[in-house]
Amino acid sequence: DKVHVHAAWDSEEEARAVGEAIEAYQRQKHNLNDMAILVRASFQMRAFEDRFITLGLNYRVIGGPRFYERMEIRDALAFFRVVANSGDDLAFERIVNVPKRGLGEATIRQIHDTARALRIPMLEAAGNLAESDELKPKPRAALREVAANFERWQKALETTPHTELAETILEESGYTDMWKNDRSAEAPGRLENLKELVRSMEEYESLRSFLEHVALVM
Template sequence: LQDLAILVRAGFQTREFEERFLTLGIPYRVIGGPRFYERMEIRDAMAYLRVIHQPDDDLAFERIVNKPKRTIGDATVQVLHAVARAGGTSLYRAAAEIVTTDELKPRTRTSLANLMADFARWRALSGEGPAALPHSELAEMALDESGYTEMLMNDKSPEAPGRLENLKELVTAMEEFENLGGFLEHVSLVMENTENAGADMVNIMTLHGAKGLEFGTVFLPGWEEGLFPHQRNMDENGAAGLEEERRLAYVGLTRAKRSAIVSFAANRRIHGQWQSAIPSRFVDELPPEHLLIESEPGIYEGGDALSQSRSSGFGSRGGWSGRRSDPLIETGATLIEADPVGFAIGERVFHQKFGYGRVTSIDRNKLAISFDKAGDKKVLDSFVVAADAV
């Protein structure tokens, strides 16, 4: 396993690989940074969501009570702790009590009162009533109205854009669950299963972090326009940005000692909507004489595509773009139809949270499953495995 590496263009792309590996029990390490749910902005966002769902979570409340800054400093937090201890209650309830008194300075009291009013409103929208919002929309609302998103947008550090992308990925992850409680429970399970023993693990890292490293086999997912090359880099830096992206593609391909496997999706879920994806222009630049095509590219027939490069050669034109009419004649490449993957109606499956169940219907990558103990649920196929594989 340690000779395998997954190299992604952006940090948010690691989440799905991490969760899938945890589901399958495959040990992995994220090199060059923390795991997805351990990242600062994700922990902050999760703290907001935990307070909405369970206001008495003191650790979560203390983490975000002054993030972004609201003039609620350490001295105020100590006052809240004292009130909570005296009353045998939580920090949240102590805050709700203290804003009705004159114990705090007017400016601090107003800031804290506004925060408590926001939490009360968000909590009212998180229930099951007619006014309830989908939990992914509620997360976006809380992050926006709290000022957290604006804080990152105003942050001029090079890490800030990636943090915003991670928050968007978090919201995307929430869409796979029926309610906020289910999502929070899932994340708790993920965090409990991050201990890996031994040194034999799959490596996950960004292309930037892969410089100077080599692996036997390298997987390069997400080679799609806008994602790689990254749209923001091209918008901000023009031709120079595109060249930087091209150099990253070269870095990724040349990390492989034996083979590099490039893949792209025909469709990608963005902000809750499925959108068609266009294969990266870098796919066209792969030298066809060094390619082994494993499945029909999505640009032609839809679906996912894999191309396997067995050489570090990169940069010649006339790659896939010259093969659209007849790929076999133009390139001489071996074309292999991929075996269909997925699940069948009636098949027994296993979900890390819901346990064993049976597939009752299939809609693309969405499965309706009747679980033995959890009842009927709809989940994405990436979150279940065949029961006999457990």
């Protein structure tokens, strides 16, 4: 067959066109196992994965995890989830010490115990411990900063465009700088994935609506 060139306005339009082509091939009795999409970088997979999930097309990623399963994406989403819902303890526990803040297992366990004893979210428990004498100065200061950050971001949630807020969260948390300072071969790709994640949020009205979408595709 001849090679066909298709010009697309953006990644979403490209994904729609590819999805339509795949469905057309399926109607012609072609097998999905005989089709493949080659991408230059992992961040380009996001639009295709979203589209295939919407269409109900089965797919598998070769050479790495799916976009939303990548570590940096899960970390970023955890930050966003806690901002949108301070009671999301699983998300909070994932990123309370990301980037490294000098919080050991004993401190995390103490946050757990306090939250359970008082029946409050871990974020609130962390804030309470930060203002008490139950921790040493270093972890207390780290938790005070974490609590202050989330309080500030949650206030901004209602007034700041969600894509701008997402960038702010990743910057102010130190997460973006963590990967900028990382000298591993994977770091540049992780930064590109984070940029794609934020860019993809433009399609949604709010942070919460974006997170609802992600919950469906993960």
